[in-house]
Amino acid sequence: xxxxxxxxxxxxxxxxxxxxxxxxxxxxxxxxxxxxxxxxxxxxxxxxxxxxxxxxxxxxxxxxxxxxxxxxxxxxxxxxxxxxxxxxxxxxxxxxxxxxxxxxxxxxxxxxxxxxxxxxxxx
Numbered sequence: 104x105x106x107x108x109x110x111x112x113x114x115x116x117x118x119x120x121x122x123x124x125x126x127x128x129x130x131x132x133x134x135x136x137x138x139x140x141x142x143x144x145x146x147x148x149x150x151x152x153x154x155x156x157x158x159x160x161x162x163x164x165x166x167x168x169x170x171x172x173x174x175x176x177x178x179x180x181x182x183x184x185x186x187x188x189x190x191x192x193x194x195x196x197x198x199x200x201x202x203x204x205x206x207x208x209x210x211x212x213x214x215x216x217x218x219x220x221x222x223x224x225x226x
Contacts, residue, residue: 108198111220114188122183124198124217135201136181137213140194149208161206188224195219
């Protein structure tokens with residue numbers, strides 16, 4: 104199973120980006136999906152997750168109110184809308200499919216990972 108993350112790029116502080124995560128198979132249909140990020144020299148951290156029905160979401164405190172996760176199961180795609188971006192949001196962003204249908208913030212619950220997309224926020 105391969106996940107494809109896209110939509111990263113260079114943006115000024117205060118700007119917006121929308122990341123997409125897609126797969127060619129029905130990996131998402133019964134699984135929660137999460138977004139994580141890893142900045143240089145730092146550990147990978149949880150950002151947001153959404154249940155397989157899309158009725159439950161959870162966000163890291165650092166992005167709450169600025170980022171929105173959503174999904175379209177018919178398109179096998181999960182999105183991360185990022186607004187009011189800050190330089191500290193600079194990182195490689197990864198999407199991952201969970202082995203569970205319910206939300207989880209633990210990386211160990213995610214068994215399929217995309218290759219990552221780089222987001223750079225300039226000050």
